[in-house]
Amino acid sequence: MADGKLFGTDYIPADLVAKVTGRAKYAEDFRADGMLFTKLLLSPMPHARVRSIDDREALAMEGVMGIITADDLPETDNLVGSDRALTMEPMYQGEPILAVAAVDEETAAAAIEKIKVDYEPLPFVIDPLDSLRPGGPNARVGGNTIVDRKEVVEIKWTAQDFEEAGDSMPMGEAEVEWEVGDVAKGLEEAHLVLDETLYHQSQTHHPLETRSCMAYWQNDKLTIHVSTQSTQRTAGAVARGVGIDPTQVVVIAEYCGGGFGSKIGGTVNMPIAALLSKKTGRPVMHRVSREEENAYGRARPGFQGRVKLGFRADGRITAIDLYLIQDNGGYGRSGDFTSASRCASLNYTPLNMRFRGISILTNTPTRAAQRAPGGVQITAMLEPVIDMAAKKLGLDQIEIRKINAPDNDTTYGSNEHHVTSAYVREALDKAAEVSNWAELKAQSGQTNGSKVTGIGIALSSYVAGSRGFDGLMVIRPDGKLYVHQGIGNLGTHSVFGTARVASDHLGVSWENTEVVWGNTSRHLPHSAVQAGSQTTHAHTRANLAAAIDMEKKLKEVAARTLGGSADSYVVAGERVYRRGNRGSGLSFAQAAEKAIELGGTFDGHEAPEDINDWTKGAVAGLAGQGLVGVAKDNYGGEGDLWSFVVGVAKVEVDRETGAVEIQHYTAVADTGAVMNPRGLAAQIHGGGVQGFGLARSQKWVYDPKWGVPFTQRLYTAKPPSILDVPLDMRAGTVDLPDPQNPVGAKGIGEAPFGAGVAAVLCAIQDAIGEFDLKRSPMTTDLILNQLEGVPQPITVLATDV
Amino acid sequence: MSIFQWAQNPWGQEILIRISWDLLYLAIAGGLAFVIGHLVYRAKNPPKTAEVPDIGDAGKDIPEKIVRHSLAARLFHWVMAITMITLLVTAFFPILGIQFNWVPIHWMAGIVLTAAIIFHIIHASFWLNLRNIWISRQDWAEWKQEMEHALGKGEPPPKTDKYPVDHRIYHNAILVTGFGVIVTGLLMMVRVENLIFARNSYLLAESTWGWVYVIHGLSAVGLVGLIITHIYFAILPEKRWITKSMIWGWITKKDYLANHDPERWVVTDKASK
Amino acid sequence: MAVIRDTMAEFDLFQPASIDDALALKRRYGKTSWALAGGLDSLDWFKDRIKRPEVVIDLSAVESMRGIRETDDADGVEIGAMTTLTEVAEHAGILSRFGLLADAASKVATPQIRNQGTIGGNVTQDTRCWYYRGGWPCYRAGGNICYADTPTAINREHALFESNRCVAVNPSDTAPALVALDAKFVIMGGGGEKVVDAEDYFITPAKDITRMTILEPGELLTSIRIPGTWAGARFYFEKVRDRQAWDFPLVNIASAMKVSGNTIEDIRLVVNAVGPRPLRLTDVERQLKGQSVTEEVGQAAGELALLGARPLQHNAYKIPLMRNLVKRAIRGTGARA
Ligand SMILES: Cc1cc2nc3c(=O)[nH]c(=O)nc-3n(C[C@H](O)[C@H](O)[C@H](O)COP(=O)(O)OP(=O)(O)OC[C@H]3O[C@@H](n4cnc5c(N)ncnc54)[C@H](O)[C@@H]3O)c2cc1C
Numbered sequence A: 001m002a003d004g005k006l007f008g009t010d011y012i013p014a015d016l017v018a019k020v021t022g023r024a025k026y027a028e029d030f031r032a033d034g035m036l037f038t039k040l041l042l043s044p045m046p047h048a049r050v051r052s053i054d055d056r057e058a059l060a061m062e063g064v065m066g067i068i069t070a071d072d073l074p075e076t077d078n079l080v081g082s083d084r085a086l087t088m089e090p091m092y093q094g095e096p097i098l099a100v101a102a103v104d105e106e107t108a109a110a111a112i113e114k115i116k117v118d119y120e121p122l123p124f125v126i127d128p129l130d131s132l133r134p135g136g137p138n139a140r141v142g143g144n145t146i147v148d149r150k151e152v153v154e155i156k157w158t159a160q161d162f163e164e165a166g167d168s169m170p171m172g173e174a175e176v177e178w179e180v181g182d183v184a185k186g187l188e189e190a191h192l193v194l195d196e197t198l199y200h201q202s203q204t205h206h207p208l209e210t211r212s213c214m215a216y217w218q219n220d221k222l223t224i225h226v227s228t229q230s231t232q233r234t235a236g237a238v239a240r241g242v243g244i245d246p247t248q249v250v251v252i253a254e255y256c257g258g259g260f261g262s263k264i265g266g267t268v269n270m271p272i273a274a275l276l277s278k279k280t281g282r283p284v285m286h287r288v289s290r291e292e293e294n295a296y297g298r299a300r301p302g303f304q305g306r307v308k309l310g311f312r313a314d315g316r317i318t319a320i321d322l323y324l325i326q327d328n329g330g331y332g333r334s335g336d337f338t339s340a341s342r343c344a345s346l347n348y349t350p351l352n353m354r355f356r357g358i359s360i361l362t363n364t365p366t367r368a369a370q371r372a373p374g375g376v377q378i379t380a381m382l383e384p385v386i387d388m389a390a391k392k393l394g395l396d397q398i399e400i401r402k403i404n405a406p407d408n409d410t411t412y413g414s415n416e417h418h419v420t421s422a423y424v425r426e427a428l429d430k431a432a433e434v435s436n437w438a439e440l441k442a443q444s445g446q447t448n449g450s451k452v453t454g455i456g457i458a459l460s461s462y463v464a465g466s467r468g469f470d471g472l473m474v475i476r477p478d479g480k481l482y483v484h485q486g487i488g489n490l491g492t493h494s495v496f497g498t499a500r501v502a503s504d505h506l507g508v509s510w511e512n513t514e515v516v517w518g519n520t521s522r523h524l525p526h527s528a529v530q531a532g533s534q535t536t537h538a539h540t541r542a543n544l545a546a547a548i549d550m551e552k553k554l555k556e557v558a559a560r561t562l563g564g565s566a567d568s569y570v571v572a573g574e575r576v577y578r579r580g581n582r583g584s585g586l587s588f589a590q591a592a593e594k595a596i597e598l599g600g601t602f603d604g605h606e607a608p609e610d611i612n613d614w615t616k617g618a619v620a621g622l623a624g625q626g627l628v629g630v631a632k633d634n635y636g637g638e639g640d641l642w643s644f645v646v647g648v649a650k651v652e653v654d655r656e657t658g659a660v661e662i663q664h665y666t667a668v669a670d671t672g673a674v675m676n677p678r679g680l681a682a683q684i685h686g687g688g689v690q691g692f693g694l695a696r697s698q699k700w701v702y703d704p705k706w707g708v709p710f711t712q713r714l715y716t717a718k719p720p721s722i723l724d725v726p727l728d729m730r731a732g733t734v735d736l737p738d739p740q741n742p743v744g745a746k747g748i749g750e751a752p753f754g755a756g757v758a759a760v761l762c763a764i765q766d767a768i769g770e771f772d773l774k775r776s777p778m779t780t781d782l783i784l785n786q787l788e789g790v791p792q793p794i795t796v797l798a799t800d801v
Numbered sequence B: 001m002s003i004f005q006w007a008q009n010p011w012g013q014e015i016l017i018r019i020s021w022d023l024l025y026l027a028i029a030g031g032l033a034f035v036i037g038h039l040v041y042r043a044k045n046p047p048k049t050a051e052v053p054d055i056g057d058a059g060k061d062i063p064e065k066i067v068r069h070s071l072a073a074r075l076f077h078w079v080m081a082i083t084m085i086t087l088l089v090t091a092f093f094p095i096l097g098i099q100f101n102w103v104p105i106h107w108m109a110g111i112v113l114t115a116a117i118i119f120h121i122i123h124a125s126f127w128l129n130l131r132n133i134w135i136s137r138q139d140w141a142e143w144k145q146e147m148e149h150a151l152g153k154g155e156p157p158p159k160t161d162k163y164p165v166d167h168r169i170y171h172n173a174i175l176v177t178g179f180g181v182i183v184t185g186l187l188m189m190v191r192v193e194n195l196i197f198a199r200n201s202y203l204l205a206e207s208t209w210g211w212v213y214v215i216h217g218l219s220a221v222g223l224v225g226l227i228i229t230h231i232y233f234a235i236l237p238e239k240r241w242i243t244k245s246m247i248w249g250w251i252t253k254k255d256y257l258a259n260h261d262p263e264r265w266v267v268t269d270k271a272s273k
Numbered sequence C: 001m002a003v004i005r006d007t008m009a010e011f012d013l014f015q016p017a018s019i020d021d022a023l024a025l026k027r028r029y030g031k032t033s034w035a036l037a038g039g040l041d042s043l044d045w046f047k048d049r050i051k052r053p054e055v056v057i058d059l060s061a062v063e064s065m066r067g068i069r070e071t072d073d074a075d076g077v078e079i080g081a082m083t084t085l086t087e088v089a090e091h092a093g094i095l096s097r098f099g100l101l102a103d104a105a106s107k108v109a110t111p112q113i114r115n116q117g118t119i120g121g122n123v124t125q126d127t128r129c130w131y132y133r134g135g136w137p138c139y140r141a142g143g144n145i146c147y148a149d150t151p152t153a154i155n156r157e158h159a160l161f162e163s164n165r166c167v168a169v170n171p172s173d174t175a176p177a178l179v180a181l182d183a184k185f186v187i188m189g190g191g192g193e194k195v196v197d198a199e200d201y202f203i204t205p206a207k208d209i210t211r212m213t214i215l216e217p218g219e220l221l222t223s224i225r226i227p228g229t230w231a232g233a234r235f236y237f238e239k240v241r242d243r244q245a246w247d248f249p250l251v252n253i254a255s256a257m258k259v260s261g262n263t264i265e266d267i268r269l270v271v272n273a274v275g276p277r278p279l280r281l282t283d284v285e286r287q288l289k290g291q292s293v294t295e296e297v298g299q300a301a302g303e304l305a306l307l308g309a310r311p312l313q314h315n316a317y318k319i320p321l322m323r324n325l326v327k328r329a330i331r332g333t334g335a336r337a
């Protein structure tokens, strides 16, 4: 744990006032002289080839300034997998074909209506199992799965595979397979074996801010306002998409209205505004509508799954035999299903485990990481099954999780990696304490009129950090510490929180710490992407490294100025002075001025060798402006970083209506030393609330006949509303430092989500009995059907309903 | 004016969905124009009462009442008439702006019509002379002659067989349009809730459905024209003997001799029974 | 033609300040015109470029269509069609005498939508069938197919009753409450003023598949009168939905009951979102009169209410849901109360 006074305390982040007063400017709030607007023509079909485009009439319209198609995009080293901003072979309904720039959106839209596109409809598929059937349709011309990110191949299962499965999920040829131990033996030795078919739907990210962009060129330099999670790492993506060098790009993104993994390094549509701007010579604004957000935004892949779980009488899991079919969308190859296998392995530390999986292309939007990719799905799928096992074995829900819980010695996954730390039993205990589990448990099954109470507890895990990035900061002649942050401002506030480690180390007050962020022209260091819960861990380390460099340089500047050895100086109270004699020293302002005089490494005219080239550029940009602290995070480390969240939910299910009220939710995290208590509570509650949506109401629906989605609107997709959130929300943490971070911090973005979904699902199941359909969301209709004995309208494996 | 109605399917493709209802107005207008034209013509050329030729002894076997339509045939005609009218009213009143719950009445009437026609086909193929409605080359020639005569050229056409040629033409038009609405109408029943077939709007391909609706519509508006003229002729005084025969089944010997050629429609006692 | 969403196409906007002017415009532009109230239904259609009126007549400046006033009829109120749902939900007189309506209005969507949405618009709103809303050429849109009742359709929100080719439902929360309160709808048109029972305002596709109400293109709904008849009766409103805000009803129920002792003297019972119009359960009402308020009576009423229900692939849950809601309405206590 850090000994500083900022780390671990609440604070008001620098962006707060702007946000709550509405003055914060997001990408679509910018305007520029002569700015044009663009609207896109989207594919109406789930899969087609564009034979020809006739845009003459549109181009002839007054106010239409230019049109670009896929032909205007730069060549890429075309990985078969990845989508581009525009295409001539749309892989899903809503994929952009072309973009029109006009003086306003109305004109652009009217122009698009005048463009005649001749499409050749191609076979399409929505449900991966349909594609796996003998003779089933393929999402792509060449096949239904992508191997090694470069080749589309076709895999079909046999009629026999399907027949043998009956109502369960068929399990034909897999694409990925690993086994640790001997699953067959593990199952044989089990006291109880469950064989379950499970489903988790695909899901849009639903960020409040859509992926709008505004772009303009000055000379050969592109300035682009985007909605992105990361800042520094977005520049490369823009450059690639536009076909220029990253040094020619200025990315401006001070705020991001949510990304949840869908805007990690920016968005696929960024080149559109940029290229149209180049073509027309005017700034171009691309405002993305909600409908479009749901098309060329991203989505979490859904899973159809089957699991065999073996349990000893004491609840210890002897074997997990897991098979997942991943709904891959039309592009790329999502890693969710393999991440899911790792989460299953880590959460339950089975004595033996086999994983098989296949990722099948479908003609639905491009998949990408979504907050705990793979983790959410597998947690939501398996936790209710664990509860069923506990019930059958007569065990408490917490006990069965404890006996299987990972700890600091656990190895997991196919290559039996170590984790840096895992305090799961502690988290379970803490959750029991914070939620008052004993009291909740007594309420389970109690009725109140037509309502019955259910309680649930769930364990969720996810990776929580990375290493090896750069920290960069300057003390300017105004005496303030400027911490330059290449990570994004996603609302998690790690962009501020991780800077406080530097302030602490240098003894700078928060008032005298300025965080520089959100604009790559402001000399930002090479950073982790703002994703995968990486930044808290990665940038507390990187900023500490740079702060240590700063401290060293402060002392050297003092020694050179005032004499003596650097070692005889201390840094404290925003001064560097001789140990024991505060009067003999320099203020930070003086030190900055001295550094500028001294030059060299002091003021950034020279940079260390081991930092990233990008950071070297940033250092060069800062040269001469003050005392520069810069360093790469060289602490090293071993093992994988994971955080854990235990969620506890209490629900009341109305047996007459199927309505569910979530009455209580507790989330307790093992996320190392706590950097920002209020931020942490917001993260684990926010993730939980997102989870309530997946458990209860949030949907992803396609018409199977036409391959067209219906849940492109927030009111049809139904993410949770504030009234679906209980008043009784509690948070806790085990607050045990991670041994591999000098300040003990781990990230916490991902793990809270799965805990929310699974705890609520478990609680509903506790109230109404074993689900007859083991899938989510458990909507009112499915619950009522189960309670009333009405045959369910769908099978457990039905996708996209 | 347009002939077809198009729509954009969920994939944005133009699809044919039905005929344009402009054609309904056209059919009504066409039917009425014919009626008016005919009335004008008739006013200028008042119909002469057909002379009853003296055929002497040849006529002595001819009974006073000559059966023209059997009971079964008459029943069929009137069932068909009622269902047709029902179908027309239920289909077109809503289009003309008079709204009511038409679909169930429409398909039920459609089923009755279908049943009646099936009966008629069986009855006609086994008990009636199909040649009666066949249009031969001679018929066409006579029709041409009739038309020319009506326009004041040439000789009047010869007297006719049991069914005069215009009746035959009319029957055939009804046959085509009738089949048109029935075959398509039966298919269309799966598009709506009904008590007979399970609803399945995806039974046929989208474009096939388009044609089904077009054929139903074309036949339907065709029937509008046909039925307007049919009713018009049925109430003309000079044709009333025919109308009566559809009610009572027989015609008088006088009408027989005045309008038919006994050589062509041979009436014997047997036939008149 | 391409599918474009969220960008309005052009129209001429009129903002009349009186009912007469508004009606004159309606008469002049007829079917090519569109009355705009709160816009929560209308603007969706415009932005998605599916309904494309040439002329939009914004009623927001018509002061005489706003506000709630007492009527001569003792205890009655008259609500201007342009009164917002928030005003309806918070009005003291409505709260005290017609709590049913206030309750229903307060459960519509979200506070923002209630601040903007009007009572007139709420009862006149179009269905939310997502095939139709997606611009698909279905019966309701003038086509010749119902996409929502096909072997593969996803019709969880659709109708159990009174479907006729179209299986869409009326999604309004206030409509069933107004029918239960025996409200009268005041319609102005070419022929002057016409007052119809709330029940008769709504139509089924059997009558006209392209409309939800009897309003003719040249007419406006100007106000809604609630007679004193049911003031202070025993009311019950419940709405079941997937989430607690910003969500249309899966099924809702509104009932007004006059009880003496424990005996039902009179009752009006209306369920919505199960058919194309608020479904008044007249048979059930008749059965209930004279019965006492018990669980069994409620159960029997629920069963009776289901007569004639025709479930689709995904909406069979509405059968027990509706039955139970009827039972709860009689019982008078929901589970959430
Ligand atoms: C996301 C969302 C969720 C919603 N959830 C619910 C819900 O849960 N429950 C619910 O009941 N409603 C719900 N609504 C509907 C909403 O509350 C409005 O009541 C409704 O959309 C229409 O009201 P409006 O005043 O906005 O009317 P508008 O949208 O302007 O008009 C609706 C229709 O009525 C016509 N119209 C309006 N006023 C008149 C008049 N005086 N005379 C003649 N014609 C008129 C218009 O021409 C138009 O056709 C929701 C709407 C949205 C967008």
Ligand code: HEM
Binding pocket: B017, B018, B019, B083, B084, B085, B087, B088, B091, B092, B103, B106, B107, B109, B110, B111, B113, B114, B181, B182, B184, B185, B186, B188, B189, B190, B191, B192, B213, B216, B217, B219, B220, B221, B223, C144, C145, C165
């Ligand atoms: C005189 C004969 C008939 C006429 C004039 C007639 C006319 C029509 C018309 C104009 C329509 C509306 C079509 C559209 O919306 O495009 C219609 C619909 C329909 N007809 Fe007929 N029809 C006739 C006979 C029949 C018969 C014999 C049947 C069935 C056996 C039938 C079944 C239907 C059905 C089911 C529909 C509804 C289809 C839909 O709305 O999608 N009709 N008819």
Ligand code: SF4
Binding pocket: C127, C129, C130, C131, C132, C138, C139, C140, C141, C145, C146, C147, C148, C149, C158, C165, C166, C167, C168
């Ligand atoms: S239910 Fe009605 S509105 Fe929906 S697709 Fe069918 S006809 Fe159209």
